[in-house]
Amino acid sequence: MGSLRTFIKDVRGAKTLAEERSIVTKESARIRTKLKDDHLVPDKRRKNIQKLLYLHILGEKTHFAQVECINLIASDDFRNKRVGYLAAMVLLDEHQDILTLLTNLLNNDLNHQNRYVVSMALSTLGSLTSPELARDLYPDVENILARSTDEFLVKKALQCAAKLIERDTTLLEIFYPYVGSILKSRQLCTHGGLLGVAKLCQVAVSCRSRYEYDNYPEILQSIVHKIPEFFSILQDMNSTNFSAEYDVSGTCDPFLQVELLYTLRLMFELAPQETAQYKNKLNDLLTKIATDSAGSKNSANAVLYECVRTIFALQLDQSLKVLGVNVLGKFLSGKDNNTKYVSLNTLLRVAPQEPKAVQKHKMFISRCLSDPDISIRTRAVDLTFAILNETNMKELMDELVSFLKLSGEQEKDLIINVVDQLISKFELYAVESEWWVIEIMVQVLKIVGQHISFDKVSNVIVMINNAQDLDHKTRLIHETLELSLGKKEEAIDGDNLGWKLLSVWCIGEYGDILLQRNMFLETELTHYLCLVNGIYSENTKLISYTLTAALKLSAKIQSPSCVEDLRQLINGHSKDTNIILQTKSVQYSFILNQPASQRHDILGAMPLFERSGKNGNGSSGSKPMVKPQEQNLLLELLEETSTSNGAAAGNNSETLLDIFGNGSSDGASQLLKSSTKADPIINIPQDSVETYQSDDMQVFFKMASMVPGEAHLELYVRGHAQISNLQVLAAASKTQKLVMGNLSMASIAAGQVCRQELKVSGSGKLKFRVKLIHEGPSGLTTDQFDHKFDQSL
Template sequence: MGSLRNFIKDVRASRTLAEERAIVTKESARIRTRLKDDHISSERRKKYIQKLLYLYILGEKTHFAQVECINLIASEEFPDKRIGYLAAILLLDENQELLTLLTNLLNNDLNHPSRYVVSLAMNALGALTSPELARDLYVDIKNILDHSQDTLLIKKALACAAKLISRDPSLLEIFAPYASKILFDKEMDNHGIIIGTNKLIQSILIHSKSYEFDNLPEIIDKLSALIPDMLATLQHVNSGLSNLRYNVEGCLDPFLQVELMTTLRLFLQHFPEKTEPYKNNYLDTLTHVATYTPTSSNSCTSVLYEAVRTIFSFQAEHSLRVLGINVLGTLVAQKDCNTKYVSLNALLDVVSIEPQAVQRHRKFISRCIFDPDVSIRKRALELTFGILNPTNLKELISEILVFLEKAEENDRGLILYCADQLIMVFDMQENIDDSWKLDVIVKILKSVGQYISVEKVTDALIMINNTSNLDHKKQVVSDIVNVALEKTTSQVLDENLAWRIVSVWCIGEYADLILGDSKFSETSLTDYLYKSDSLHRDNSVVVSYVLMAALKLSTKIDTKTLIKKLREIIKSHTENTNVMIQTKAVQYGIIFNEPPAVKTALLEPMPIFEKKIPETSAAKTISQKYSAPAAKKVKKKENDLLLDLLGDLSLPEPTTPSKIPDDLLANPKSSATLQQQNQNILNTPTFTRNPIEIPPNSISVHSSDTVEVFGRVELTNSDQNREITLFLKAKKDIKTLQILIAVPKSQRAEFGPLSSHMLSSGEVARQSLKIYGPGSIKLRVKLNINSIADQFDYKFENRT
């Protein structure tokens, strides 16, 4: 086995992933075999652990070497201990039982005469400590704080004590006195000790309320007395008066500045009453830090970022908040990727507080949309949607469209995010021009439609359907179909299924609008549907749209040979292996053979859809940004109509008038509803009809201001096949009556015809249905009466 250097060279020289995997697997197996030998030398054991640490960095499994880390720590040689502790910190965690083996080793090393061994042990204890380990070894840390004069060890001990408190807050009482004791000790006035003390104070402030003890007020009072000294130290360091040997890239002691501001920020958050006397002084100090700290290096940037975090951690004045956002805006303009990412993240957190101030840096945010780093692009897009408002809407969305046009396969997640957010913005903002919204959606489908989900395609179809400007709708539909029919076009990729679905749907819905144009003929539209069916026969979504388009197009053309070709498309799927497609094909075939008048009535144009907007956090954020008239607030329903009837559902609230599920664009009628409406139209009663009487043994099922519903279960010879009859008695004149019924998924319903769609006051309509399947009879019924929806649930307890 070669050296670690040669192993790294071999891995990096791999030309393929498979070659790299082979090298890594072979070396890992060799190491596992060699470590089983109890007689290998310490030097070789150390070399194998070094290789395992490199494998850990690559993400490989290294659990088999955990015991070897313990063996190296037990060595008396410092190089062995150093590698052993490093490996233990990386390969172990506080939840592993193997950690109990470290207790005695850590105890011995914490009392070792060498300061370097003690330092290693404190580092490992702070990184790996569990509540049990903290309670066992806190005495050793306390002894170091009590008796040691070594500033390095005291600094490490303070930081370790902070970690122990985080694992076991009951230790707070033991270590809290050392914060004020050491900080007031002039002999301990050292850069490292001040940083360690701040770490301890931060841990105390964070965990002070997670454990109850009597003298907490006294501890906090003592710590609050340190605030003036902390402020003075911060001002002293930021003014450039501190020791110049701590200068890092033009920033004087950035580590100390950050720790001091973090401590003061935690005081402001957890104990604001203690910081009130010093608040103005602290605000002045923050203003000085944010104003005069340069942005020339990462060390300066870290100080500025911590200052901004502190500004927004409490109710600062408007001018100071704007200053903080201006600092972040300046950092966004930096070339360093890490600085830009952190700044964009911070702006995302504060955009809801100061949206106008964030918008002033829109130019730099827009540049980040096209950054080579995908994480920066993601944050920039989120922030762009965060600053959207009616005044800058069109400008920002134009930039987003440019991004989508240049997007590649690696940006799939960002593309979906943009599509979701744009549709949500358009739904929430009603006063945007419908024509412009539709143009934007069409551009998105054309450029990145291959990445768009079917649900978002449905949203696009709803937009086309709901457009009130008939001329613009005709133009858009014409352009969509024209691009789809052009054989030589390069505007749309072949794998763009979203564009295929939209074009097929437009042909089915709006063929009558575009057939008058010389660019389109009945033959070209029919051939396109036939071609789409042939190319995507295995895609059930595309086939669903093709079947519906073929059925609807048959009512809008007159050529018999083309109508026959459309019938063949539907007939070819009557034996499809997909049950849903097969069911649709059979049902559509029945409708296809109906007389033209009946078929035209069934296949009327789609009505205007009212979308249900879920009350997600993103929707709430967008709705809050726009004015009240512009926001469309739709209450989310826990149980969706006719879709989620599972078991004993709670009775939902009455529905708003005529809300149609989005998926009706692909399948405008569920199987039960389609069969029912088909039979309803075919069996429309004549004007002369016999009055229907409600049987005396019927049960009152539902009552409203318009109608009263009675039900009766007919006696049958089977517990799994039941017949139910519903009687609807009108309380006032009903011009249009439609009934939709759903049953649990374990059952199937077969509907009979509705006796009448029009009722005078006092008249009765009858609806019969058969229920197939075991279990109680539970119905969810939706009545559309004069275009007003009325829904109710009912469970039949007895079969009488």
């Protein structure tokens, strides 16, 4: 049998996964066989357990050797006992029935003459203790605390006692007196002993709600009275005259300092009335530590970070909060990535409390946006939006646009998050320059348009459409199309469908203005639409816009050859396999054959969209722009003027496709009469499955249709009470892509039903995590549940 070293070398040397699995499986079987041999010598047994620990690290099953760990602990040989205790702590937990076999062994070893055996027994008891073990063995731990003068064992016993109290709070009454006795003892009050005392105090304070006896106020008062001693210890450790024995990169024992600060924080948090008299002294102590701690090493930073956490957890004085923010700003200016991440994460939590103090460090926050570490960039983005307001919006927006320029394809989720927050901030704050907002959004679209959904592109198009300055609008559209048509050296990524969509819309809507000002030739605009139609023929949404743009452009050009090219483009989809595109093609061909006057009325300029003022939460007061039912798109395009305007007022510009229709042709309107009506009463289908129920609502799922690789589902929410501002959030497996349609209504009365459509593509089992946020009788409420379907994609 080879050694552990040889086994590890063989596993690491495997060239394929199959070879590694073969080595591990054979060795696991060999160990299982060897351990069944009652005559196996202890040394061999120990080596097999060592290999078993390595197998556990690799994630292999090791339950068959649990008894062997106990047998090694029972050995008199220290080497065997040490491996046995290690294996027990790694392979077992407090819920194992086999722990009953440990009781007698631990009892013997806790009274052993060898201090190292006692130490191992204390460590194992603290790690694996259950309520039963705690009640059985606490007298042995108490005996060590009461009689031992070995600071090494006292330190271990205090830590173990804290673990025992966590499992059985009634033991607090037995162990809490040792806090005072250890602090009074010069021999035992070492740094190790103080760590144990701190742990004991933490447990004593935090188990307040679980302690069953009436003497808790007395116990708590006894613990709180030790606060001045903790203050004194921390002050001494932050003086210049500390022992070199505890020096860690210029800081005196940062481990103990952090533990004591955390203990004080718990005391002041969980016992505010009892500790109120010491609050001023705590302010002075934290100010001294935060200002006197020198050095940029991790040891000093750890102490400073714990100070900052204590300041904001306890909501201390304003001056201390500003000092805490400045400490975090100092962390940001350093080079250590771990320190920067901790600082960004803490500033993100602090920003709502001290926004002005955090904003002073925006220069360092902006630097983090270009950090090579993705985790730091992500936190910097979140913090940038947290401090963004009306006064610094332009400066920070420029930084965010620069960040998007440096982002790679692997950061798609982060890019989408940035764009979503950009749009929400523009809706939340009133910006004087409407064109600055539009230019920023067009620039974002140019950089990362391939990651932006068509709904977000709709926002940009509505902004451009509603802009009043025609000259500025024309100049922006001209620059956009110059990029698209390749008249500038700067190239647009072929995958940037958002930019293509914007360009197609601009040609269809403003082609006449561009041609009148001699900015482009008719052939250039026509050729671009034909090019998009040929290259992106599989993208239904983009082709749908291209067909509409071709129809509108045909009424604005004079060249017969260009008109014919556009006619062929439209007719080319008359036999399209996609029923939506086929219907568009047939109906658009009919419009092309209408007299010029009627075509001009039907294909006129798009009206301004009415957008209500912003409400308190930053969202538009109007209904958000969402994708309507596909079968109604063309019908909405070709409504009469009065019907179209009425629908626009009612729907508040639900979709970009509505943009293209504003005509008054009686013939076309009679042929293609709009079916846009008020939302019908929604009933829950009989074959739907109930997946969740609460006091406010009942949720159902229905599988609408399913083909290999794709499924369409419907989620129904029935109100048990009046519900408003309902939001439905859902997530699918990593191997699947989830697209959510529009929610039929955000406010429902008791007994009323709303519907949410979902489309899933990919592979694997269908399972969802759904979160429902709403305002009900009890206020803002969040419900979350998981649901797994039997079907697989």
